[in-house]
Amino acid sequence: MENSTVTNLPLKSAELPILASLPVEPVSARYRALNLGLSVFFTLFVTVILAIVHFQPWFELPFEGQVAVTVAAIIIFTIGSLTFAYHFFADRLIFYTVREQDIILYKGLFFKKVICQPVLRIQHIDIQRGPFERYFGLATLKVYSAGGSDHTLAIPGLPKDIAERLRQFVLNHSDLTRD
Amino acid sequence: MTTSTEIAQSDDTQWHRVSPWSVIHFLWLQLKHTVSFAIYIVPAYLVGGHKLLDSQWLPLIVSGVALLLCASAVLRYLFFQFCITTKGISIRSGVLDRTFTDLTFERIQNIKFDQPIYFRPAGLVIVTLDTAGSSKQEAQFVGVTNDYARYIKQTVMQARAESHHQATPDATPTVNNDDGEVLNRRSMRDLVLHGVTNNRMWILLGTLAPFYEQISGFIFSQMNRLRPEVESWLGEQAVALWYVGVMTVLVAVVLIIIMALFSIAGSILMFYGYTLSKHDNKYVRRSGLLNRQEVSMKQSRVQIARQQQDWLDRLLGRVNLFIEQNVTGQQVQNELKATNKLLVPSVTINEADTLTRDVFANQQVRQAEFHPIHIRYLWRQCILWLLPLNAAIGFSLIFNLQYKGVIPALLFFAVSCTLTVLHYKRWGLTNDEQYVYIRKGTIGIDYWCFPLAKAQQVVIKQNLFIRRRKLVTLVFVLASGKVKIPFVSEEVAAPLVQKLLHEVEVNKPAWM
Numbered sequence: 001m002e003n004s005t006v007t008n009l010p011l012k013s014a015e016l017p018i019l020a021s022l023p024v025e026p027v028s029a030r031y032r033a034l035n036l037g038l039s040v041f042f043t044l045f046v047t048v049i050l051a052i053v054h055f056q057p058w059f060e061l062p063f064e065g066q067v068a069v070t071v072a073a074i075i076i077f078t079i080g081s082l083t084f085a086y087h088f089f090a091d092r093l094i095f096y097t098v099r100e101q102d103i104i105l106y107k108g109l110f111f112k113k114v115i116c117q118p119v120l121r122i123q124h125i126d127i128q129r130g131p132f133e134r135y136f137g138l139a140t141l142k143v144y145s146a147g148g149s150d151h152t153l154a155i156p157g158l159p160k161d162i163a164e165r166l167r168q169f170v171l172n173h174s175d176l177t178r179d
Numbered sequence: 180m181t182t183s184t185e186i187a188q189s190d191d192t193q194w195h196r197v198s199p200w201s202v203i204h205f206l207w208l209q210l211k212h213t214v215s216f217a218i219y220i221v222p223a224y225l226v227g228g229h230k231l232l233d234s235q236w237l238p239l240i241v242s243g244v245a246l247l248l249c250a251s252a253v254l255r256y257l258f259f260q261f262c263i264t265t266k267g268i269s270i271r272s273g274v275l276d277r278t279f280t281d282l283t284f285e286r287i288q289n290i291k292f293d294q295p296i297y298f299r300p301a302g303l304v305i306v307t308l309d310t311a312g313s314s315k316q317e318a319q320f321v322g323v324t325n326d327y328a329r330y331i332k333q334t335v336m337q338a339r340a341e342s343h344h345q346a347t348p349d350a351t352p353t354v355n356n357d358d359g360e361v362l363n364r365r366s367m368r369d370l371v372l373h374g375v376t377n378n379r380m381w382i383l384l385g386t387l388a389p390f391y392e393q394i395s396g397f398i399f400s401q402m403n404r405l406r407p408e409v410e411s412w413l414g415e416q417a418v419a420l421w422y423v424g425v426m427t428v429l430v431a432v433v434l435i436i437i438m439a440l441f442s443i444a445g446s447i448l449m450f451y452g453y454t455l456s457k458h459d460n461k462y463v464r465r466s467g468l469l470n471r472q473e474v475s476m477k478q479s480r481v482q483i484a485r486q487q488q489d490w491l492d493r494l495l496g497r498v499n500l501f502i503e504q505n506v507t508g509q510q511v512q513n514e515l516k517a518t519n520k521l522l523v524p525s526v527t528i529n530e531a532d533t534l535t536r537d538v539f540a541n542q543q544v545r546q547a548e549f550h551p552i553h554i555r556y557l558w559r560q561c562i563l564w565l566l567p568l569n570a571a572i573g574f575s576l577i578f579n580l581q582y583k584g585v586i587p588a589l590l591f592f593a594v595s596c597t598l599t600v601l602h603y604k605r606w607g608l609t610n611d612e613q614y615v616y617i618r619k620g621t622i623g624i625d626y627w628c629f630p631l632a633k634a635q636q637v638v639i640k641q642n643l644f645i646r647r648r649k650l651v652t653l654v655f656v657l658a659s660g661k662v663k664i665p666f667v668s669e670e671v672a673a674p675l676v677q678k679l680l681h682e683v684e685v686n687k688p689a690w691m
Contacts, residue, residue: 101684112646114639116676118683121635121690146505146690147635147656175687 024095024106031157032091034136036084043080047073096155098166101175103143105155117153120175121145127163139163143170194260194271200301201259201322205252207297213248261320263334268308270318280318282308284338288480289519292328292473299471304328308335336459359458362534363523365466370450373499373525374443376491398425450524457537462502464521476521480504480691482633482659484535486544488623498531499524502538505658505691519659535628544616544628549607553650556666557603565599598622608653608664610675615655617664631679632688633657639676655679658690 050073054066061069090109097104102118128140141163143153158166251274260271267283289309298304306320306328320331365373402425451468463475485501492498502521523534532545569592576584576591598621607618610631617627636656645651649669653676655662682688 102680108640110643112641112643116637116639116680118634118636118680120683120687145635145656146658147661148506148658151636151638151656151661153636 022097022099022104024097026092027094027096027155027157028138028159030136030159031094031138032087034132034138034157035087035091038132039080039083039087043076043084046076047080050076091157094155094157098169103153103155103166103170105153115153117143117145119170119173121147122170122175125167125170127167129160141166194262196260197256197320198301198303198322198324199256200298200303202252202256203297204295204305204321205255206248207295209248209252213244259321263331265338267338268318268331268335282318284335287335287339290332290335290475292471294467294471296469298322304471306331359456359461359463361454361456362462362537363453363455363526363530365450365453365524365526367447367451369525370447370453371443372495372497373450374446376489376495376497376525377446377499395429446524453524455521455523455534462521462538474521476502476504478538479689481538482657482690483627483629483662484538484542484544485628486531486535486626488620488625490622492525493623495525496527497525498528500526500531500534502534503659506660539614539628539630542614542616542628543611544614544618544626547609547611547616549609549616549618550667550671552603552606552608552664552666553645553648553668554603555645555648555650556606557600559666560599560603565595569595606664606666608667608671608675610678615662615675615679617662619664627662629655629657629662631682632686633690634679634683635690637676637679639672 050069054061054069054073086109090107093107093109095106097106101120102116104117105113105115107113123144123146125141125143128142129138133139137160138156139158139160141155141158143155145151145153155163155166254274255272258272258274258277262269267281267286270278270280270282272278272280287308289307291307291309293305293307294303295305301322302325303322304325306323308318308320320328323331402422406421448468448470449472450466452471453464453466456463456465457478460478461475462478462481463473465471465473481502481504483501483503485503487499487501488497500523502523504519506519523531526534528545535544536542569588572591573584573588576588578584580587602621605618605620605624607616609616613632614628614630619625619627634655635658638654638656640652640654641650645666650666651669651672652663652665653667653672
């Protein structure tokens with residue numbers, strides 16, 4: 001691609017509110033479902049174990065033990081419901097946009113974050129899939145720049161084929177062969 | 180990727196050894212290891228080992244260990260071989276674990292020369308080749324002659340220049356003017372200033388010196404006053420602990436003073452005979468009293484220039500200038516030793532400005548008109564820590580000292596308010612066609628300057644409160660680290676982000 005023909009179409013006016021009025025795509029709804037399911041599952045799992053310990057008929061727990069188990073159950077339940085609430089509201093707010101020259105990620109519930117990664121500056125790119133993500137056919141696309149591992153752009157909850165296509169888009173991008 | 184054998188076979192070069200003097204270096208390294216190991220062994224021996232081991236064997240064991248160390252140092256020297264080919268450098272090392280390291284010239288980022296004091300008589304240096312990526316991929320030639328070190332450097336530079344632009348013949352360094360153009364030297368006075376300004380604890384304790392007697396008198400009178408209460412609460416044994424505790428704190432203070440003195444000496448050791456010079460578009464820093472160190476940095480690799488000024492620097496009219504390139508690897512290095520940073524210690528403001536202009540042509544960081552950040556930043560600071568801190572301190576002072584506590588509490592309030600306001604006032608952001616400028620600080624003023632073209636990533640953050648006010652926190656990710664500026668109005672941030680993205684994405688400049 002020649003420099004003179006490089007375009008980056010959706011941006012024209014400097015009066016745009018920062019990168020906010022671009023057309024965006026949400027990540028898969030299954031990602032939210034997965035997170036909600038996982039938080040419910042783990043909370044219940046741990047709570048059930050604690051309940052079994054508390055109510056099992058074989059031996060009497062000392063009083064301190066009973067208190068500890070109850071407190072632990074309350075803490076787990078609180079953390080679990082907070083996680084559930086967070087994913088319930090926040091996962092709907094993850095969007096991304098792929099433009100000709102960059103990838104933009106939007107996320108955050110209370111703290112909104114817009115991360116813009118020019119393709120030119122991408123060092124490498126990979127797709128990560130945990131066991132649960134694999135089961136749901138999802139993938140996380142990770143984009144690394146020279147800015148270091150703290151600033152890896154990760155788009156979670158992409159359907160596998162879309163993640164593959166995005167990766168291919170970046171790999172085929174003419175900018176990646178520069179330098 | 181070529182392997183060592185490929186590189187070695189590609190043309191018939193022979194394997195070299197470093198100078199036999201390197202045995203001294205290996206011995207020194209192993210001695211350091213042994214001593215740090217002995218710290219654990221000696222107490223164990225004293226506690227229980229001497230019963231198991233007759234002390235008459237001790238000299239024999241010590242001399243045995245010494246012999247082993249010597250032998251392994253000699254072996255390390257014998258087993259270290261390297262060869263330089265047209266493609267890169269291969270190294271064979273290790274006695275039991277044979278390691279083959281291959282460095283192609285393109286991957287070598289940095290060449291550093293060190294001269295430990297024991298290499299000085301023989302005129303030898305240690306050459307460290309830094310590569311991009313992990314810290315493990317680092318090669319060291321211990322004990323090569325100065326000339327050979329320059330030859331290695333020149334070979335690497337030449338090979339890289341050739342591979343980068345094969346068409347431009349003037350890219351190869353033909354006449355090697357070793358010293359280049361000297362940009363800056365630091366005198367002894369500058370270094371003492373630097374030592375002083377960078378160890379603020381020392382100054383603080385120094386100014387308190389006339390009051391030490393009063394302070395310790397006050398401490399002991401307070402302790403005696405509180406003694407009956409402590410005794411009645413905790414019993415007599417606790418009183419002993421109470422005295423021990425206070426004594427520990429005093430000892431700690433003395434230790435801090437000594438440490439500060441050491442670090443002043445350290446800064447002089449580090450920067451003695453400092454010269455910053457420039458040749459072939461490379462900045463070279465040479466300094467050091469005992470260990471001469473040479474660090475070089477390519478101008479095109481520089482990501483950011485930071486002029487840092489603390490309150491003492493401001494009083495003395497000095498600035499520390501940091502010229503930073505990309506961070507290689509993950510390890511956090513000592514700021515003074517790091518090869519990715521070039522520190523010009525305690526320069527005057529004019530010198531700092533001139534040097535920054537040398538790195539980034541036409542930069543205007545000290546002449547620029549800065550956009551202030553929004554006043555809400557000040558309110559946030561007030562709510563988040565200024566008011567809670569003052570409430571806590573004021574309450575505890577007045578509660579403990581009654582009316583006597585009012586004045587210190589007010590004083591603290593005044594000082595912390597002034598500092599917060601100053602800190603808010605210092606924040607500023609602006610840009611021109613080429614660079615982004617940031618101003619920050621509290622009493623001293625820091626000026627940061629980086630080219631739009633070096634940005635790796637842009638992050639825009641907003642929480643719900645500042646979103647409504649159309650404010651953002653901007654984070655620019657550079658290869659040297661991130662640069663963050665809070666509470667910028669969208670009117671300033673939006674055009675800047677657009678401009679930066681345009682510069683990076685349309686003009687497609689290289690960042691290395």
